[in-house]
Amino acid sequence: MTKGDTGFRYTYRLRSGLPAPSAPWSGLAKYNFATGHNDRSHIPIGPLADAASRVIKRHGADLALYNMGKDPLGYQGLREFVADKLAQMRGVQSGADNILITSGSLQGIDLVNQLLLEPGDTVILEEFTYSAVFGKLQKLGVRHVGAPLDQAGMRIDRLASILEDLKRRNVQPKYIYTIPTIQNPTGSILSLERWQQLLEVARTFGVPIFEDECYADIIWRDGAPPALYGLDPHQVIHIGSFSKSLAPALRVGYVAADWEVLGRMLACKTDGGTAALDQMVIAEYFGANFGSHLSSLSEMLEDKLQTLIAALEQEFGTAVEFWAPKGGLFLWLRLPEEIDVRTLMKPAAEAGVTFNPGPDLSCEPEAAKSCMRLCFGLPSKQEIREGVAELARICFEQTGIPQRGANVARRTATISAAE
Ligand SMILES: Cc1ncc(COP(=O)(O)O)c(C=O)c1O
Numbered sequence: 291m292t293k294g295d296t297g298f299r300y301t302y303r304l305r306s307g308l309p310a311p312s313a314p315w316s317g318l319a320k321y322n323f324a325t326g327h328n329d330r331s332h333i334p335i336g337p338l339a340d341a342a343s344r345v346i347k348r349h350g351a352d353l354a355l356y357n358m359g360k361d362p363l364g365y366q367g368l369r370e371f372v373a374d375k376l377a378q379m380r381g382v383q384s385g386a387d388n389i390l391i392t393s394g395s396l397q398g399i400d401l402v403n404q405l406l407l408e409p410g411d412t413v414i415l416e417e418f419t420y421s422a423v424f425g426k427l428q429k430l431g432v433r434h435v436g437a438p439l440d441q442a443g444m445r446i447d448r449l450a451s452i453l454e455d456l457k458r459r460n461v462q463p464k465y466i467y468t469i470p471t472i473q474n475p476t477g478s479i480l481s482l483e484r485w486q487q488l489l490e491v492a493r494t495f496g497v498p499i500f501e502d503e504c505y506a507d508i509i510w511r512d513g514a515p516p517a518l519y520g521l522d523p524h525q526v527i528h529i530g531s532f533s534k535s536l537a538p539a540l541r542v543g544y545v546a547a548d549w550e551v552l553g554r555m556l557a558c559k560t561d562g563g564t565a566a567l568d569q570m571v572i573a574e575y576f577g578a579n580f581g582s583h584l585s586s587l588s589e590m591l592e593d594k595l596q597t598l599i600a601a602l603e604q605e606f607g608t609a610v611e612f613w614a615p616k617g618g619l620f621l622w623l624r625l626p627e628e629i630d631v632r633t634l635m636k637p638a639a640e641a642g643v644t645f646n647p648g649p650d651l652s653c654e655p656e657a658a659k660s661c662m663r664l665c666f667g668l669p670s671k672q673e674i675r676e677g678v679a680e681l682a683r684i685c686f687e688q689t690g691i692p693q694r695g696a697n698v699a700r701r702t703a704t705i706s707a708a709e
Contacts, residue, residue, distance in 0.1 A: 318668075320642035321677025326474075326534065326619050327668035329594075332587055333537055334575065341574035342567065349570060357563040362556060364391025364544070365569035371577055372530070372544050380506065381516025382546060384523055390552050393564045395504055395543030398529035399426060401555045402500055402545070406464045407432050414452060414466040416444055418622065418658065420474045420502070421650045423467065435463070436653025441613065443470055443480030446487040453495040465500040465527075466492055471514045472505035475622040475651050475663040477615020482515045489522050499526045507535040507584055509617035510592050523548055532572050534619060535584060540568045591619065594666040594674060601675045605682035609692040619667040624648075629689050630659045637684050643677050 352358035363369060369386035376382035392398045399422070407413070409431030415423065417436035427434055435456070437449040449466070456463055468488070470480035480488065492499050501518045507530075519528035523546075531543040542564060545555060576583070598621055602610050612623040625631065631647045638644065648661025669677055682692055686700045693700055 319639060319644040321673055321680060322644050322668050323664040323666070323677060324644040324646050326538065326665055328534065328537060328619070329587075329590060329667055332590060334579070334583065337575055337579065338571060341571045345567070345570035345574050353566060358566050362559075362563060363387070363389065363552070364564060365566060365573060367573040367577070368542075368569045369544075371573050371580075372546070375580065376517065376520070376528075376530075376546060380503070381520035382523075382528070383520065384546060384548075388523075388546055388549065388552060390545045390547075390555055390559070391564050391569055392529075392543045392545055392559070393561060394533060394538075394541040395502065395529045395531035396422065397559070397561075397564075398543050398545045399423065399502070401558055402465070402527055402529070403427075403430060403432075404558045405551065405554055406498070411464045412456065412461050414449065414463050414497070415653055416468060416473065417653050418473075418475055418648075418651050418661075419467070419653070420469065420504075421646065424650075432464075434653060437466075439473065439476055439478065441476075441478055443473060443478045443484055444468055444488065446484045446491055449488070450491050453491065453497065457495065463495075463497050465498045467500045467502065468518075469502045469504065470518060471503055472509060472616060472618040474505060474618070475620050475646075476613045477618050477620060477622065478613065479509070479514045479616050485515045485518060485521075489518060489525065492525060493522075501526050501528045503528065503530045505534050505618040506530065508588050508591060508619070510588060512616075514616075519546055527551055532576075535587070536572060536576070540572065541565065542568050542572055588617065591617075591667065594669075594671060595621065597671045597674050598664060598666045598678065601678035605678050605695045606685075606692045607694050619665050621664045621666065623662060623664065625660045625662070625685070626691055627660055629685065629691060631662045632659065634681075634685055634688055637688060638681060641680050641684055643680050643684070645681070 349358065358365070360366060366386065368391055369389040372389045373384070373386040392401065403426060407430050412433045412435060413427065415434045415436055417438050435452055437452055438445045453463070470485065472479065488499070499518055503517060506514065506517070517528055519526040528546040529543060532540060533543065545552065547555070595615065599612070602612070602623070609626055610623050612621055615621060632649065635647060646663040648658030648663070649655030651663060652658035652661070666674060679695070682695050686692060
């Protein structure tokens with residue numbers, strides 16, 4: 291018997307086809323490069339506590355009511371904040387009435403799927419993408435096709451050929467899911483030229499665009515083209531999140547869409563409302579500190595990225611190639627062809643190092659077997675250096691690569707033991 295296992299009498303009544311049970315929580319790895327966690331030191335504890343105290347004093351009595359007795363789209367102050375932020379930073383002119391606050395942008399993904407997808411449907415994804423999307427599509431019985439990416443985002447020429455090919459086979463894709471601004475996992479930004487082309491191609495083939503801007507608030511410099519939704523709100527459903535700009539445990543995201551879509555989504559959102567205190571605290575804190583919070587967060591993350599790149603170069607030398615991210619929390623890298631990163635996961639975890647293996651983020655898992663995604667949000671700079679050194683050591687022990695680390699030839703444990 292494991293912890294919490296009291297021998298439930300009716301397990302035989304559980305429905306068929308359930309996913310395997312989750313493993314019991316075994317703690318975070320010492321060198322945690324997996325998932326999209328944020329930096330603990332960057333949670334503004336004092337200001338958040340002050341914000342919470344102020345909003346509870348101001349609106350606390352309304353917590354007695356579902357949705358605080360107000361619009362189920364979400365807390366008005368937060369919807370106005372999101373509408374202003376999108377107008378100022380992302381070229382989106384629709385107001386607060388076109389914003390639905392969700393319990394994380396994961397709920398936004400579920401709602402878009404609920405609205406558009408049926409078993410047997412097909413959607414277009416980027417060849418490497420947010421891993422959670424695969425499981426959701428699989429559960430719904432929906433097929434996906436991956437559109438190739440390069441440093442400037444989705445290859446629109448290749449997307450057009452994919453759409454052409456699907457049309458020839460009488461397949462009408464239900465949406466094109468894209469993370470155009472700080473792509474997960476590559477960190478690219480869709481170029482302005484492609485951004486126009488994407489809208490045009492999607493219009494030609496009559497396919498809605500599902501735009502996910504989870505990381506668009508964390509851009510190092512030079513900014514990005516406006517959101518696709520800003521240019522064509524009739525063709526795009528847009529989602530965003532406060533998980534990366536503030537804190538993922540708060541579970542607050544949003545959808546921006548035409549009312550035709552939003553009203554139907556609201557009808558599908560059956561959770562009794564997103565946590566009101568979280569919404570109020572974010573509106574209160576970010577209402578006064580958004581710009582300063584983002585600039586210090588971005589600066590800190592870029593500094594950690596540089597530390598990660600330097601550590602990889604030192605430990606892996608020419609054995610590693612990476613995509614240069616323009617913001618966000620991730621570095622996407624490729625090791626030599628002969629390495630299957632899945633074989634490194636167990637020994638790495640035993641040594642306290644976790645990462646996301648490329649196949650989990652790829653439309654064609656085998657083609658990404660030598661890729662991995664490293665998140666530099668959570669580990670400190672010291673942990674980044676130590677964790678990468680551990681990863682290189684394990685990789686060498688398992689595969690013989692990288693042969694040199696810190697410009698010194700590595701030796702296998704057997705050789706050094708024999709000496
Ligand atoms: C591209 C993308 N979209 C959506 C999400 C979900 O984020 P959340 O539900 O925390 O807002 C993530 C989380 O990592 C992500 O990477």
